Amino acid sequence: MTSTGAVPLSDERGLELFDAACRSGEPTLVATSLHLRAVAATGTVPPVLSALAPTPPRRAAEAGDGGVALRQSLAEMSGAEQSQTVLGLVRGEVAAVLRHPDASAIDTARTFQEIGFDSLTAVELRNRLGATTGIRLAATAIFDYPTPATLAEHLLGAIVPEAADPIAARLSELDKVAAMISTMAEDDTLREQLSSRMETIVAMWADLHRPERPDTVEGDLESASLDDMFGIIDQELDGS
The missing domain is CATH 1.10.1200.10 (ACP-like)
Incomplete structure (x- = not known):
């Protein structure tokens, strides 16, 4: 509270202000104690207090x-x-x-x-x-x-x-890598190393998202035993 300029009232002081308010005849009063410099220092002086503690103009740095x-x-x-x-x-x-x-x-x-x-x-x-x-x-x-x-x-x-946005964030990271690579084009040795590294990364990405090859099922059938084959046929017949 004190950092905003409000100062605590003692019981005695509070009663004095209460009596003064009752004698004043005013319909609305606020009995409080304020540290006006502290109020102004907050930089957000309420309009009702602006005449008492005008906010000082702030410097550009502030x-x-x-x-x-x-x-x-x-x-x-x-x-x-x-x-x-x-x-x-x-x-x-x-x-x-x-x-x-x-x-x-x-x-x-x-x-x-x-x-x-x-x-x-x-x-x-x-x-x-x-x-x-x-x-x-x-x-x-x-x-x-x-x-x-x-x-x-x-x-x-x-x-x-x-x-x-996780996708945008990852694409932004790739943009930064691309910008960095563009500054390395003049170094032949580094360019070869980068090319090899990027080819490895692209191949890894392709393997991660490669669809199942058609010959996978054929390979499974070729390695299946007779019992496995009859089991597959029974499943197909039951399903039909």
Whole structure:
């Protein structure tokens, strides 16, 4: 609560404010104590408090780049590296919101509620991740995606759509290999080694998806005993 600017009231102070509210005759009052600098520092001042604690203009570095740099970095990574990077980002923001000194100590498999989040810190995390990734998350994100791991998976799918499509992700990996090979064309020795390796890979792929050859059944019949043959004939007659 204190990180958002709300300051706890003592019983005595609360009763004083209650008495003052009763004497004021105003139909609606909010009795609270605020640390206005802390409110402004959150960067998300509620409209009702904007006159009391206007949000200072953020510098470009603080405002973020809408996730442009993150997208560019992820585009150069493998699928596993992308997952680890986004998970690390979420873990770091979670630690920052909770004022935790060690992000690596955040258990990404535990729910946000288990590690200490409430509705206020959920909004703060949503805002921080939005500034970093450029993805607009709902205020209920930590309930829709209840662990840092599931939230990171959702973010990765939104930032890199092909990450949510296994086929597209694999084709993207092949595109990266093709781009890498194009830079090696001038090395004759390397080109021969690559050609041999690719021929082996293509042959392996063909074997994995080769349909059953017609002569397979014929070979089975040739190696069958008389008992096997009579068994096959009996099956055919029973089936008819």
